[in-house]
Amino acid sequence: MEDPASSATADNPSNSTRSYSILAFFLPVLLLLYYRHIFRNKINLLPPPGPKPWHLIVNLNLIGQNLHVSLQSLSQKYGPLMQLKFGLETVVVGSSAEVAELLLKTYDVTFASRPPLLAWKHANYNYLVMPGAPYGPHWRQTRKIYMTQLLSPKSLAQFEYIRIEERKALLFKLYKSSTSSSSSSSTPVHLKERLFMFNLAIMSRMLFGKRYTEEDENNIVTPKQFTEIVDELFLLPGVLDIGDAIPWLAFLDLQGNIKRMKAVKKKIDKFYEHVLHEHERHGKRKLFKEHGTNDIVDVLLQLADDPTLEVKLERDHIKASMQLLKNPEVIQKATDELDRVIGRNKWVEEKDIVNLPYIQAIVKEVMRLHPPLTLLAPHKARENCKVAGSNILKNSRVIVNVWAIGRDPTLWEKPNEFCPERFVGKEIDVVGHNFELLPFGSGRRMCVGYALGLKIVQSTLANLLHGFEWKLPGDMKKEDLDMEERFGGRTSRKNPLLVVPKPRLPLDLYSL
Numbered sequence: 001m002e003d004p005a006s007s008a009t010a011d012n013p014s015n016s017t018r019s020y021s022i023l024a025f026f027l028p029v030l031l032l033l034y035y036r037h038i039f040r041n042k043i044n045l046l047p048p049p050g051p052k053p054w055h056l057i058v059n060l061n062l063i064g065q066n067l068h069v070s071l072q073s074l075s076q077k078y079g080p081l082m083q084l085k086f087g088l089e090t091v092v093v094g095s096s097a098e099v100a101e102l103l104l105k106t107y108d109v110t111f112a113s114r115p116p117l118l119a120w121k122h123a124n125y126n127y128l129v130m131p132g133a134p135y136g137p138h139w140r141q142t143r144k145i146y147m148t149q150l151l152s153p154k155s156l157a158q159f160e161y162i163r164i165e166e167r168k169a170l171l172f173k174l175y176k177s178s179t180s181s182s183s184s185s186s187t188p189v190h191l192k193e194r195l196f197m198f199n200l201a202i203m204s205r206m207l208f209g210k211r212y213t214e215e216d217e218n219n220i221v222t223p224k225q226f227t228e229i230v231d232e233l234f235l236l237p238g239v240l241d242i243g244d245a246i247p248w249l250a251f252l253d254l255q256g257n258i259k260r261m262k263a264v265k266k267k268i269d270k271f272y273e274h275v276l277h278e279h280e281r282h283g284k285r286k287l288f289k290e291h292g293t294n295d296i297v298d299v300l301l302q303l304a305d306d307p308t309l310e311v312k313l314e315r316d317h318i319k320a321s322m323q324l325l326k327n328p329e330v331i332q333k334a335t336d337e338l339d340r341v342i343g344r345n346k347w348v349e350e351k352d353i354v355n356l357p358y359i360q361a362i363v364k365e366v367m368r369l370h371p372p373l374t375l376l377a378p379h380k381a382r383e384n385c386k387v388a389g390s391n392i393l394k395n396s397r398v399i400v401n402v403w404a405i406g407r408d409p410t411l412w413e414k415p416n417e418f419c420p421e422r423f424v425g426k427e428i429d430v431v432g433h434n435f436e437l438l439p440f441g442s443g444r445r446m447c448v449g450y451a452l453g454l455k456i457v458q459s460t461l462a463n464l465l466h467g468f469e470w471k472l473p474g475d476m477k478k479e480d481l482d483m484e485e486r487f488g489g490r491t492s493r494k495n496p497l498l499v500v501p502k503p504r505l506p507l508d509l510y511s512l
């Protein structure tokens with residue numbers, strides 16, 4: 001009998017016809033599947049929407065003086081997740097609470113690195129300073145040191161005496177200027193400048209064990225030199241440098257920024273060397289023996305001898321880490337709360353803040369409308385990542401516009417109005433849990449000093465309102481107040497805020 005299998009030979013014409021018809025039937029299906037696969041991948045590869053780049057200048061032509069404002073208006077056209085080109089750099093911008101949550105929480109680990117900006121290379125110890133450090137063992141270890149040594153709840157409590165002394169000194173100086181004028185009207189004070197110096201004094205004592213904000217012949221820098229250095233260090237990472245956008249043009253230093261970065265690095269290096277020598281010379285005899293506390297330089301010098309550290313602390317690591325460095329009704333409500341809770345016979349202490357919900361609401365509202373950093377420090381994508389249906393490419397610079405989120409009309413009623421009441425009785429915090437309010441960021445790269453920053457801001461604001469009535473100088477009206485931010489590393493009023501303080505507590509409280 002003939003084996004049916006043996007009859008199915010290649011040269012059998014009926015068999016070949018059957019194969020062709022099967023192929024003819026499946027080919028369109030296979031092609032369809034293949035094209036669907038290609039098409040779908042192509043969709044997967046689509047970047048976030050954004051303006052079309054042109055030539056070398058690419059999207060830089062769209063950026064005005066205030067980057068956060070330009071980015072906000074572009075995002076109104078292209079959406080809350082958009083992509084731009086700054087030179088050769090791919091820049092992805094998140095401008096809504098949802099997108100911020102995706103970037104900083106859902107895909108936190110993907111976006112936890114920093115782009116290698118020139119400022120972080122030249123002025124900040126070759127990316128060793130924590131805000132500019134790439135994700136990895138050095139950053140992890142530095143962050144741990146800060147969280148467990150300098151900025152732990154215990155250290156913050158130990159250093160409270162510095163904040164109390166500096167706050168007393170600030171309030172005393174404000175009182176002095178309120179009484180210094182011979183005429184009945186007091187001299188206006190440049191409040192922003194005073195607060196900057198106050199913060200700097202606290203940080204300088206906590207970090208270096210000494211106040212470098214006052215004239216002292218033993219100090220290696222004058223207060224003016226010290227503040228100039230700090231200003232440059234804050235400002236330079238915020239500049240848009242052509243060398244960051246087009247790296248092969250960096251050597252030309254077309255804007256002169258690299259020269260500035262190197263100059264400030266030289267100055268800060270000399271300063272740090274001096275501080276380190278002073279600490280080494282004092283050895284175990286602390287500069288502030290009376291409180292028995294170590295400043296951060298002491299802590300870092302001790303850690304430098306620790307053989308168990310994952311990354312050996314070299315002198316440059318230590319120096320890098322040292323670099324940490326309009327409504328009368330509202331005022332009436334705040335002072336009513338202060339009078340009721342604190343009374344007129346004492347100053348506000350940090351521990352009182354929990355009982356002052358209106359003061360807390362004012363701080364939140366200030367941080368919503370005027371976040372000290374309008375854009376979070378840039379993050380970097382460590383790998384390709386699909387976010388909200390768009391593909392973000394590895395090495396993209398990722399920016400979150402917290403200023404735009406704070407003014408998003410879909411999140412906030414009357415977003416441009418100053419209204420602390422919007423926070424009263426609401427569970428919205430500023431420490432990275434609520435993505436509509438992110439003054440300190442969120443996730444792995446969130447501000448490491450948020451607890452200290454908040455303590456200083458809340459207690460200072462409370463005492464400024466408790467201790468003084470505030471008036472605008474002469475015939476200046478509240479409408480004349482300029483609340484516009486200038487973009488840079490740290491935002492600040494474009495024009496100085498001059499105000500006149502008048503004491504409102506018993507005079508003996510103002511003495512040092």
Ligand code: HEM
Pocket residue numbers: 130131132133143324325371372373375376377378438439440441442444445446447448449450452453454457
């Ligand atoms: C009101 C005060 C402060 C505000 C509003 C603030 C805000 C911020 C923001 C927005 C970031 C970037 C977060 C991100 O990239 O996602 C940041 C990072 C950082 N902040 Fe602050 N900060 C304040 C005070 C402080 C203080 C007092 C310290 C130190 C003592 C500090 C140390 C740092 C460091 C080291 C980083 C980098 C963290 C990292 O890259 O891992 N900040 N801060």
